[in-house]
Structure formats: C-alpha cells, structure tokens
Amino acid sequence: MADRSSEFRGDTLDAQVRAADIDRWLSSRFVADARLRADLIALYAFEAELMAIPTRVTQPMLAEMRFVWWREQLDGVFAGIARKGHPVLEALTDVVARHGLDRAPFDALIEAHIGRVHGEPHDLDAFYVGPMQAAARVLAGPGFDGAVIEAGRVRGLVQTGQADQAKALKASANRALAGLPVHAFPAVAAAALTRPDAPEFVKRLRLVVASLRGRL
Secondary structure, eight states: OOHHHHOOOOOOOOHHHHHHHHHHHHHTTTOSHHHHHHHHHHHHHHHHHHHHHHHOOOHHHHHHHHHHHHHHHHHHHHOOOOOOOOOOHHHHHHHHHHTTOOSSSHHHHHHHHHHTTTTTTHHHHIIHHHHHHHHHHHHHHHTEEEEEEEHHHHHHHHHOOOHHEEEEEHHHHHHHHTOOGGGGGGGGGGGGGOTTTTTHHHHHHHHHHHHHHOOO
C-alpha cells in the first residue's frame, strides 16, 4: 500500500510540474534514475505551489499570509516531520532528509515571492540560482553550488525578459558548467531554453542538443 501511495503521489506531482513549469519538467526527463527524477519533481512542485499563490489571491497581504504558511511548514520539512496528507510537503521532507539540503535557499525563495507581491524587483539569485543549486545537489551531491550560479542567472534573465543579457552571460556560464558532472546537467538544462514561448517539440530538441554537448 505504501508503495502504491508513493507512486500515486509521484504521478500527481509530475503532472503538477508539467502544467506549471514545462521547461524544467522536460529537463527532468533526462535524469536516468527514476528516484532522482522524482526528487527533482518534488523540488519543482514546491516552487509550483509558491508560483500559484499570486494567481489565486489578488490582495498582497492575503498572498503574504499564504507564503508565510509555507515558510512555517518548512519547520516540519527540515525537522524530518512531514505534514501528512500533503503530497508536496511529504515528498519535500523526504528529499531534504536524503540529500541533506540546506534550508536557506528555500527561505530566500519565499521571501523573494513576498517581495514580488509587494512590487519589489525580481531577486534572480533567490528565484533561480538557489533552486538550481538545490537541484544540482540532488543529482550530484554537495560541492557544485558555484558551478551553476551563472546558469541560474541565465535562466532568470530569460524568464524576466532580458534575453540579450542572458545571451551575453552564456559563455561564462558554460565555462563554469565544465565542473559539473555530466549526470547533473539536467539540473541546469532548462537554462538552455531561451524562447519561453517556443513549441514543446522545439524545446525537446534544444534540450537534446544541450544535453549531448553539456552546454547551454
């Protein structure tokens, strides 16, 4: 029964991420190990929950209250006490424990979301670099935070409509990625997608090329 429950939860989160973040969902398909792929999906599902909040409530203070709720739930996540019945928190608690993830990037991400609903500029490092570092740690273990910083910023610049700045940073990002193990490239592969509105088949092809080359 536990295995079936876990499988159902994984399918639910996978569908959630596919709907919310097709770029990183497609990138996760390049992770050969099914459990590690599910671990990435758990991270991305947590982010999907945060991203959905401003679409569900229009008043900044109400949105902030929901973000604060998620911040409070991190106490249980990082204490290894999953909130029963909540698929995202259950999965995230397991991933954090098995991979020894740090809490700081999760708190920073929530604070950045709170800032956005109050009209503050995007914090690219909180929104994109920190989550990419967590994904890299899931796939490759500790020690590669520095290798993915610029790749995270490339993705952030693309997602915030700064394509020219992203293009200018790519060469430097690729040099840094030379230090990232090949099997961890799916953690950064979405940064190779410079056209957010491109059809899915075009994104798939671009990700295949990027993964074969190990470059954005």
